[in-house]
Amino acid sequence: MSVGGAGTGASASAGAGAGAVPAPGEADAPGADAARPLVAPPSPERLSLNTATVREQWNLRQMIEACARHGIRGISPWRDKLAELGAGEAARLIRQHGLTVTGLCRGGMFPAADAAGRRAAIDDNRRAIDDAATIGACCLVLVVGGLPDGSKDLAGARRMVTDGIAAVLEHARASRVPLAIEPLHPMYCADRACVNTLEQALDICDAVDPPPAGGRPSGAIGVAVDAYHVWWDPRLPQALARARPERLLAYHICDWLVPTTDLLLDRGMMGDGVIDLPALRMLVESAGYRGFHEVEILSTRWWQRDPDEVLRIVRECHLHCS
Amino acid sequence: MSVGGAGTGASASAGAGAGAVPAPGEADAPGADAARPLVAPPSPERLSLNTATVREQWNLRQMIEACARHGIRGISPWRDKLAELGAGEAARLIRQHGLTVTGLCRGGMFPAADAAGRRAAIDDNRRAIDDAATIGACCLVLVVGGLPDGSKDLAGARRMVTDGIAAVLEHARASRVPLAIEPLHPMYCADRACVNTLEQALDICDAVDPPPAGGRPSGAIGVAVDAYHVWWDPRLPQALARARPERLLAYHICDWLVPTTDLLLDRGMMGDGVIDLPALRMLVESAGYRGFHEVEILSTRWWQRDPDEVLRIVRECHLHCS
Numbered sequence: 001m002s003v004g005g006a007g008t009g010a011s012a013s014a015g016a017g018a019g020a021v022p023a024p025g026e027a028d029a030p031g032a033d034a035a036r037p038l039v040a041p042p043s044p045e046r047l048s049l050n051t052a053t054v055r056e057q058w059n060l061r062q063m064i065e066a067c068a069r070h071g072i073r074g075i076s077p078w079r080d081k082l083a084e085l086g087a088g089e090a091a092r093l094i095r096q097h098g099l100t101v102t103g104l105c106r107g108g109m110f111p112a113a114d115a116a117g118r119r120a121a122i123d124d125n126r127r128a129i130d131d132a133a134t135i136g137a138c139c140l141v142l143v144v145g146g147l148p149d150g151s152k153d154l155a156g157a158r159r160m161v162t163d164g165i166a167a168v169l170e171h172a173r174a175s176r177v178p179l180a181i182e183p184l185h186p187m188y189c190a191d192r193a194c195v196n197t198l199e200q201a202l203d204i205c206d207a208v209d210p211p212p213a214g215g216r217p218s219g220a221i222g223v224a225v226d227a228y229h230v231w232w233d234p235r236l237p238q239a240l241a242r243a244r245p246e247r248l249l250a251y252h253i254c255d256w257l258v259p260t261t262d263l264l265l266d267r268g269m270m271g272d273g274v275i276d277l278p279a280l281r282m283l284v285e286s287a288g289y290r291g292f293h294e295v296e297i298l299s300t301r302w303w304q305r306d307p308d309e310v311l312r313i314v315r316e317c318h319l320h321c322s
Numbered sequence: 323m324s325v326g327g328a329g330t331g332a333s334a335s336a337g338a339g340a341g342a343v344p345a346p347g348e349a350d351a352p353g354a355d356a357a358r359p360l361v362a363p364p365s366p367e368r369l370s371l372n373t374a375t376v377r378e379q380w381n382l383r384q385m386i387e388a389c390a391r392h393g394i395r396g397i398s399p400w401r402d403k404l405a406e407l408g409a410g411e412a413a414r415l416i417r418q419h420g421l422t423v424t425g426l427c428r429g430g431m432f433p434a435a436d437a438a439g440r441r442a443a444i445d446d447n448r449r450a451i452d453d454a455a456t457i458g459a460c461c462l463v464l465v466v467g468g469l470p471d472g473s474k475d476l477a478g479a480r481r482m483v484t485d486g487i488a489a490v491l492e493h494a495r496a497s498r499v500p501l502a503i504e505p506l507h508p509m510y511c512a513d514r515a516c517v518n519t520l521e522q523a524l525d526i527c528d529a530v531d532p533p534p535a536g537g538r539p540s541g542a543i544g545v546a547v548d549a550y551h552v553w554w555d556p557r558l559p560q561a562l563a564r565a566r567p568e569r570l571l572a573y574h575i576c577d578w579l580v581p582t583t584d585l586l587l588d589r590g591m592m593g594d595g596v597i598d599l600p601a602l603r604m605l606v607e608s609a610g611y612r613g614f615h616e617v618e619i620l621s622t623r624w625w626q627r628d629p630d631e632v633l634r635i636v637r638e639c640h641l642h643c644s
Contacts, residue, residue, distance in 0.1 A: 147580075151596075152596050152598040153598065154553070154554070154598065158556070185508060186508045187585075190554075190578055190595075194554075197556060197557075199556075199557075200556045231511075232512075233508070234480070234518065235519075235521075256512055258513050259513065263509075263581075263585065274469055275474065276474040
């Protein structure tokens with residue numbers, strides 16, 4: 001049942017999706033679906049807004065004010081909007097409204113056809129780290145990049161990613177900005193990110209920032225786990241179990257729609273798709289994650305909606321469907 | 323450079339893509355791209371046509387006659403076309419034209435919301451096995467199915483797949499029809515196949531048909547490796563190395579286009595996309611595969627072309643770009 005899907009017009013409420021998880025107090029009610037594990041709803045305090053969700057409707061100032069207005073305590077801006085407002089002014093506004101910056105989107109895009117291109121990417125990532133430090137972001141999210149133009153050398157692109165991350169890691173560490181590698185769904189392998197599983201991202205973390213023998217990772221680098229990108233992975237439970245809490249830097253949520261009509265811009269509101277988000281959250285929390293739940297919905301449908309309505313629905317669906 | 327992409331009209335030849343692999347005799351030519359491993363072109367004798375490639379233009383009789391006319395030695399029909407012609411008549415025509423049936427597409431689709439649905443799927447798979455035996459298919463390709471309607475229980479769907487395969491394996495064995503599990507790209511996890519990596523498919527093979535201690539797999543079940551579905555997988559080399567030749571039942575090729583505009587029907591001709599198909603063929607052959615190279619292109623663009631022209635381009639691109 002759709003919870004405010006674009007086709008349902010402006011009056012959707014989140015009630016429809018509430019059946020997916022028992023509401024507080026109903027967990028033991030007779031007739032509850034015995035096949036579904038009972039998962040307590042998440043704290044609304046953990047909700048964060050990835051600003052891509054309303055990127056077509058608002059500028060960053062409006063987004064910050066809207067988060068405060070809707071009682072959303074976390075925010076994760078994108079760099080284009082940050083540049084528009086200015087990182088210093090953004091930092092001031094974010095502090096003023098008491099928001100936590102759960103991430104800055106995004107660094108990465110390391111592979112390039114020539115050395116000059118790869119150097120330019122590294123320089124750009126340093127600037128992103130500086131901006132992340134200015135706004136006090138919990139991490140810089142890395143969408144690592146795909147194949148350089150004209151290349152079919154996937155292994156080579158993946159080496160460029162590891163090399164690029166290694167080249168900026170010390171600047172990140174010195175700036176106290178953890179780098180969060182975001183494995184993207186394999187359908188983005190060619191053009192957006194050639195890191196496509198959580199295991200692969202953890203391998204890179206271990207390669208560039210090996211934990212001391214018997215010790216724990218430094219926390220300088222880790223992963224951003226996005227439900228949309230990893231939900232299908234048959235090795236996800238093992239990968240999450242392998243990740244140490246120090247490596248779990250961000251958790252992003254939205255939903256996988258059936259059918260999906262566009263590879264990039266047809267992501268769904270939590271509850272509108274097929275991902276068992278409460279179960280996934282349990283897995284992530286079992287691995288030691290204690291951070292925010294960042295809602296990131298790239299969707300031409302949701303971008304056509306009144307953004308205040310979008311945020312109301314985000315709050316409801318975070319609580320009842322994730 | 324596009325090799326006969328739909329946008330280029332009817333006069334495309336395959337020459338454009340030939341640069342991807344040295345033509346015979348040019349491998350040592352000065353100026354050859356040093357970064358590219360030198361791979362001998364495949365034998366045209368290994369080419370097989372998955373009839374989905376021209377499904378909108380021809381019926382199965384026309385497809386069989388066209389393969390013979392174009393010197394294509396293998397064919398892999400789909401069940402709808404087979405039903406239309408009749409399995410017996412298809413078998414007669416295929417024998418008459420001396421074609422090898424490299425697979426029958428498709429069985430699978432095991433998960434269902436209730437026991438009756440799962441039984442119906444098993445019955446349907448038995449009929450598919452019978453048809454595969456009638457036409458002498460080298461294997462029955464299994465597209466295993468996704469989540470039952472309304473379900474978010476991915477682990478449960480995966481159990482239904484293993485159970486369904488186990489339920490038909492003895493009938494397949496008795497009918498001398500090997501079952502080829504085809505892992506599908508993770509973007510089909512929800513609605514087409516919840517087996518999404520080669521490793522996962524091999525795990526199922528080992529579970530339902532464990533090799534004897536120290537011995538080799540029976541050959542009753544294995545995998546169909548489709549370049550489009552597996553090219554992105556960072557663990558592909560390990561998975562192929564793990565697969566025994568007895569498990570490698572089919573190899574399908576096409577290409578991943580950038581951009582890809584439709585999740586299902588925008589697959590590319592070999593050479594038009596970003597998959598390093600010669601390198602992938604080397605990997606598959608290194609693992610012991612000696613069978614056909616089956617071209618399967620689901621594409622609304624190619625379905626608009628003259629099918630004889632499509633087959634000419636398929637032959638050229640198999641030789642020069644795969």
